[in-house]
Amino acid sequence: MRQTREGALRSAIRLVGALSAGLAITAGSSPTAHAEPYLAIQEGYKCSKCHVNMTGGGKRTDFANVYVQTRLTATFLDWRRIGASEEASDDEKNPLKADSQSSFFSGRVNDFIALGGDFRVLFERNKPPSTAATETFNQRKHNLYLEINLIPDRVTFYQTLAEGGDAREIMGLLKGELLGEPYYVKAGQFFLPFGLRLQDDTAFTRSATGFTYGTTDVGIETGYEPGPWALHLAYTNGTGSSIETNRAKRVTGSLAYVHTMFRLGGSYSTNKDAQKVRTQIASLHGGVQLGRVGLLAEGGYIENPTTEQRFAIAEINFLVRRGHNLKFTYDYYDPSIAVFENARERYSVVYEPFLNQFTQVRLGVRENRGIPQNAGQNALLAFGELHLFF
Secondary structure (H helix, E strand, O other): OOOOHHHHHHHHHHHHHHHHHHHHHHHOOOOOOOOOHHHHHHHOOOHHHHEOOOOOOOOEOHHHHHHHHHHHOOOOOOHHHOOOOHHHOOOOOOOOEOOEOOOOOOOEOOOOEEEEEEEEEEEEEEEOOOOOOEEEEEEEEEEEEEEEEEEOOOEEEEEEEOHHHOEEEEEEEEEEEEOOEEEEEEEEEEOOOOOOOOOOOOOHHHHOOOOOOOOOEEEEEEEEOOOOEEEEEEEEOOEOEOOOOOOOOEEEEEEEEEOOOEEEEEEEEEEEOOOOOEEEEEEEEEEEEEOOEEEEEEEEEEEOOOOEEEEEEEEEEEEEEOOEEEEEEEEEEEOOOOOOOOOEEEEEEEEEEEEEOOEEEEEEEEEEEOOOOOHHHHOEEEEEEEEEEO
16 A cells, blocks of 8 residues: 555655654764765765765865775776786886876876866666556766866865856855854855755756756855864845846855764755746755765755745765675655545665776666656666766
8 A cells, every 4th residue: 555645744754754863862862073875974074075066076185085995995906917917917017108207197187277077877677567668878967177277275276067067166265264264155057955965866956956966046145164063054136047037145154063964954056947946955964974884864844935845865984894884764744635546655775886986887677656646756766776986
């Protein structure tokens, strides 16, 4: 029997509640004086530790490049040794090339210019009930990143070139210190600082709210990160990257407390469209690392004068061994709390090995559950993805 909306919501509440209890227990311990969210939680990092865009996503920092090639990957593939026999593996018999003394790749052209990139190819097999399966290859994402440090650690030009050569992000970054703690101001076109920056744009917390890697907005943003805190506030057109349609502006903010073992935060966004209809979106999110097991969750609502929606996600990441992650995810979405039994759910299992310092593979199965009349909402999805990055 298909789960009712109330039953599904209770399941989501239990999962989020279990995570919240874990957070509370961890928060009671004594405190000490990026990448996908599960990795940031695993290491206790803020997004700005690993990304040029301080709220996450896009080009990796120099630190992140070092981290990926020395700690994250299952195997560091030394190109200098490819094809060398065991007898000729020492430096005397197989000397380093004079123009390259290291296999480490930084993406830096010089002290002022750096490049980065992501390339993903996805294969999906989608099987709705009582319908033949479809199989599809999709070049899901390819981005090139350009970082120009006009004044190192102070003034930066940053641009993301996405599919079709479009400038998905293009901005100027000004950085400094306030009371000895880092702050920044950025202006241009960028992703808004809302919620957990999950890699999967199809997750309900991303697709339903509209805060995806395919959606940017134009305006200004400022952030301040004193100690374990991270505060971000954006003031933008509210029309994505399209032309402004009214005098109103979108306000989006996030606040997070980041500990070495857990993080806890919230986000809020409000926007009025050209018809003067105001939409508010809010969420609470957090995560905790318990040995090899990492938990994260986010839940919130979308509200306007005619509709009220609910969304949630709970995720368990198990570090099988270095470079090998096993992910279990539960998604919940109610597109209208006024309509009975129209909630949707997704159950996913994903294996994510980092094969070497530039290659990740994702293999997964996802069961979708929705209203019985919609076969697409009840499909079984199997997928594989190749991800090249630098």
